[in-house]
Amino acid sequence: MSSRDLILDRVRRALADGRRDDTPPAADEAGRDVSYEQAVPRTYLREHGERDxxxxxxxxxxxxxxxxxxxxxxxxxxxxxxxxxxxxxxxxxxxxxxxxxxxxxxxxxxxxxxxxxxxxxxxxxxxxxxxxxxxxxxxxxxxxxxxxxxxxxxxxxxxxxxxxxxxxxxxxxxxxxxxxxxxxxxxxxxxxxxxxxxxxxxxxxxxxxxxxxxxxxxxxxxxxxxxxx
Missing domain, CATH: 3.40.50.10420 (NagB/RpiA/CoA transferase-like)
Structure with missing residues (x-):
């Protein structure tokens, strides 16, 4: 995949409704882009301390x-x-x-x-x-x-x-x-x-x-x- 194709693919993914991240595009056996299915890992702290x-x-x-x-x-x-x-x-x-x-x-x-x-x-x-x-x-x-x-x-x-x-x-x-x-x-x-x-x-x-x-x-x-x- 050329740099141009890579950039255009990222633009398409950014405009899509599916989940997306910054990893390079991935394709299935049929050549379809499935990278939008990759969930973004969210490892940050969701809450500070425990409160009732x-x-x-x-x-x-x-x-x-x-x-x-x-x-x-x-x-x-x-x-x-x-x-x-x-x-x-x-x-x-x-x-x-x-x-x-x-x-x-x-x-x-x-x-x-x-x-x-x-x-x-x-x-x-x-x-x-x-x-x-x-x-x-x-x-x-x-x-x-x-x-x-x-x-x-x-x-x-x-x-x-x-x-x-x-x-x-x-x-x-x-x-x-x-x-x-x-x-x-x-x-x-x-x-x-x-x-x-x-x-x-x-x-x-x-x-x-x-x-x-x-x-x-x-x-x-x-x-x-x-x-x-």
């Missing part, structure tokens, strides 16, 4: 707070009241709502609800005070929330423009210990957004500025007792 469910959730809360997210804990019964209190404390007069957000989550608040619409302009989104979403999962070791654009999370931009994001995490069902374990549960074809704390940056003097390219305030509500309902 409670310890994993506690680690998530600790790392979320370390990234300056504000963490709250409640159960499914208390969730509507917590969301109402957070919206009131922020002084919100409007809240952006994904299309499939459970209706009962907002039953305790009278804040005006704004639908997630494709035609909404950035200026219109910027005028909304808060957004409430669910999540795909949360990673304990890194304090990271992952959104995948599902109907209860809405379009990616609705969590990037409003200044205040309230994100609900169902525990323990949506909590995983590590990034490798998270990747096994996530769909790579979805528009994944990984959030570790509120949006922030620092200048050369390390002066921290929040809300530069996303919400200035991230509040995470850990909800127990609800499963995936």
């Amino acid at each position: 469910v409670t310890e994993t959730v506690d680690l998530l809360a600790e790392n979320l707070a370390d990234y300056r997210a504000i963490v709250h804990r409640t159960d499914t019964t208390g969730l509507p009241g917590v969301i109402a209190e957070l919206l009131a404390a922020h002084g919100s007069s409007s809240v952006l709502v994904p299309p499939a957000l459970p209706e009962e989550w907002l039953t305790a608040t009278e804040v005006a609800q704004v639908a997630d619409r494709a035609e909404s302009t950035p200026r219109e989104l910027d005028e909304v005070d808060s957004v409430v979403t669910a999540c795909a999962l949360a990673i304990a070791e890194t304090g990271t929330i992952v959104l995948d654009g599902s109907p209860d999370q809405g379009r990616r931009r609705i969590t990037l423009v409003p200044d205040h994001h309230i994100c609900v995490v169902r525990v323990p069902d949506q909590v995983v210990p590590s990034v490798p374990l998270a990747l096994e549960r996530l769909d790579p074809t979805r528009p994944l957004t990984w959030i570790s704390g509120p949006s922030a940056t620092s200048d050369i003097e390390l002066d921290r500025v929040e809300g530069v390219h996303g919400p200035r305030t991230l509040e995470v509500v850990l909800v127990s007792g609800g499963g995936d309902e």
Whole structure:
């Protein structure tokens, strides 16, 4: 096989849906390329230490707070009241709502609800005070929330423009210990957004500025007792 054929074959394999690695192409007795069937060896550590469910959730809360997210804990019964209190404390007069957000989550608040619409302009989104979403999962070791654009999370931009994001995490069902374990549960074809704390940056003097390219305030509500309902 020439160098040209080798390069073109690697391009074809990179664009294929099958598993692939960087080993040279392999062929079966009929001359068909079967190298895509070779699984990539993954020998790295999948999780750091051993923790039970409670310890994993506690680690998530600790790392979320370390990234300056504000963490709250409640159960499914208390969730509507917590969301109402957070919206009131922020002084919100409007809240952006994904299309499939459970209706009962907002039953305790009278804040005006704004639908997630494709035609909404950035200026219109910027005028909304808060957004409430669910999540795909949360990673304990890194304090990271992952959104995948599902109907209860809405379009990616609705969590990037409003200044205040309230994100609900169902525990323990949506909590995983590590990034490798998270990747096994996530769909790579979805528009994944990984959030570790509120949006922030620092200048050369390390002066921290929040809300530069996303919400200035991230509040995470850990909800127990609800499963995936």
